[in-house]
Amino acid sequence: MSSQTISSLLGRGHQNNFKLTEKQKSIMIGSDDSCRKGFICSETYLAPFHCRIFLQKDNVHGWKTLIQEKAMNPQKYVTFVNKNRLKMRETQWLWNGDEVKIGRGDNLENLICFVFQDETEKRKLAKTIEVPEYLKHRFNNCQESIGSGAHSIIYLAYETKLRETRECVCKIVSLTKKVSESCFEKLCQEPKLLESFNHSNIIKVLGYHIGNNPDRLLIWQEKMQCDLEKYFQKRKIICPNEWYNISFQVLDALKYLHDKGIVHRDIKPENIMWTDNTCKVLKLIDFGVAKNYKNETERDNEQVGTHLYIPPEIHRASNAEINDLYKPPVDIWAFGILSFRFLTGQTPFFENEKYDKTALRDKIIKKEISKIPLMERRINERIIELIIEQLLDYDPKSRVTANEVMGILTNLQKLFE
Numbered sequence: 001m002s003s004q005t006i007s008s009l010l011g012r013g014h015q016n017n018f019k020l021t022e023k024q025k026s027i028m029i030g031s032d033d034s035c036r037k038g039f040i041c042s043e044t045y046l047a048p049f050h051c052r053i054f055l056q057k058d059n060v061h062g063w064k065t066l067i068q069e070k071a072m073n074p075q076k077y078v079t080f081v082n083k084n085r086l087k088m089r090e091t092q093w094l095w096n097g098d099e100v101k102i103g104r105g106d107n108l109e110n111l112i113c114f115v116f117q118d119e120t121e122k123r124k125l126a127k128t129i130e131v132p133e134y135l136k137h138r139f140n141n142c143q144e145s146i147g148s149g150a151h152s153i154i155y156l157a158y159e160t161k162l163r164e165t166r167e168c169v170c171k172i173v174s175l176t177k178k179v180s181e182s183c184f185e186k187l188c189q190e191p192k193l194l195e196s197f198n199h200s201n202i203i204k205v206l207g208y209h210i211g212n213n214p215d216r217l218l219i220w221q222e223k224m225q226c227d228l229e230k231y232f233q234k235r236k237i238i239c240p241n242e243w244y245n246i247s248f249q250v251l252d253a254l255k256y257l258h259d260k261g262i263v264h265r266d267i268k269p270e271n272i273m274w275t276d277n278t279c280k281v282l283k284l285i286d287f288g289v290a291k292n293y294k295n296e297t298e299r300d301n302e303q304v305g306t307h308l309y310i311p312p313e314i315h316r317a318s319n320a321e322i323n324d325l326y327k328p329p330v331d332i333w334a335f336g337i338l339s340f341r342f343l344t345g346q347t348p349f350f351e352n353e354k355y356d357k358t359a360l361r362d363k364i365i366k367k368e369i370s371k372i373p374l375m376e377r378r379i380n381e382r383i384i385e386l387i388i389e390q391l392l393d394y395d396p397k398s399r400v401t402a403n404e405v406m407g408i409l410t411n412l413q414k415l416f417e
């Protein structure tokens with residue numbers, strides 16, 4: 001078996017580092033020899049079995065590194081991930097750059113600190129990510145990738161403006177087997193569209209380049225911190241107050257787009273990102289399949305977007321009908337599914353997140369939505385009604401608009417204070 005490093009914890013302010021590999025998938029951190037196969041930290045007071053750090057693989061995220069609190073005496077021993085203290089036996093998913101602090105007492109400064117590094121991200125290197133000559137005075141691209149999607153890889157980059165250099169990202173789409181010529185052509189519309197927007201909850205494009213031979217699209221954008229899917233996966237559930245704050249920002253961006261005649265067509269948590277780690281401001285990203293629904297020359301006849309978030313009218317439509325159905329209600333439905341998932345931790349159709357596409361399509365078409373998970377979570381009746389009857393309305397013509405949802409939420413503000 002290979003022993004490639006999957007992740008590491010690098011000591012900050014001390015020399016203790018350790019790594020997890022495909023061979024060594026789990027490690028205990030503790031203070032004495034009873035911590036078998038473990039990492040014995042001599043620099044601070046730790047419980048004999050303080051915490052466990054281990055790998056888990058899933059089909060969506062690949063390797064995930066998790067930390068579990070193992071100390072039995074919470075009065076004495078503590079484990080923090082960033083500024084959040086883990087409860088007894090609590091497990092948390094670690095992300096690149098997370099700060100893990102362990103030790104005794106309640107003074108964070110006295111604890112032993114590690115910084116988590118996801119080594120698999122570093123390995124997704126670009127072959128060539130040269131900046132074209134005429135843009136070299138504005139952008140610098142790095143070899144480090146910080147994300148990827150079905151069509152692109154996102155690299156860390158720098159923008160030079162006056163005498164200041166700021167971090168940004170460069171999204172690169174290349175014409176490959178995976179990205180056909182027609183798909184590439186469509187994706188080339190994304191930066192032009194983004195340049196026409198000016199909204200605080202929509203990603204800003206800083207510059208772009210469409211090159212041929214090799215056919216490659218480079219889009220420099222503001223750097224975001226983390227997408228809502230990862231954020232949700234880490235929390236497993238989003239509380240109503242936080243959902244309210246998220247909703248307002250997403251709906252405000254949707255209202256702006258819809259008023260301009262644009263449908264995003266791929267609203268999902270992966271395409272909504274926090275601007276920084278204060279997790280206050282959100283921006284919509286990925287306008288690769290966005291469309292001007294008022295422009296009759298832009299007709300298309302195939303389904304786009306992500307299965308779980310596609311509304312019933314699109315699932316049911318024939319190729320000839322589909323173009324006329326791609327209108328703002330499509331984004332509202334997707335926002336309804338997102339809301340359901342965030343508030344309950346599950347999809348409206350299946351209890352867990354593993355499902356087959358055909359079964360999912362069947363359930364969507366047959367309207368097999370259950371509001372029980374929302375009731376079990378004691379979500380306010382008016383919010384349940386909003387999600388089930390209005391956002392997930394089967395008739396796109398009577399489905400609420402972004403503006404109407406904002407009005408409803410404003411009237412319900414008291415519930416979230």
Ligand SMILES: Nc1ncnc2c1ncn2[C@@H]1O[C@H](COP(=O)(O)OP(=O)(O)OP(=O)(O)O)[C@@H](O)[C@H]1O
Binds near residue numbers: 147150171222223285
């Ligand atoms: N501006 C950004 N700053 C930081 N990370 C980003 C940024 N844009 C994208 N990412 C990361 O890269 C991932 C893929 O980006 P994006 O959705 O734009 O690519 P795509 O190839 O169009 O994706 P899709 O699979 O939806 O077609 C995002 O989910 C996010 O994690």
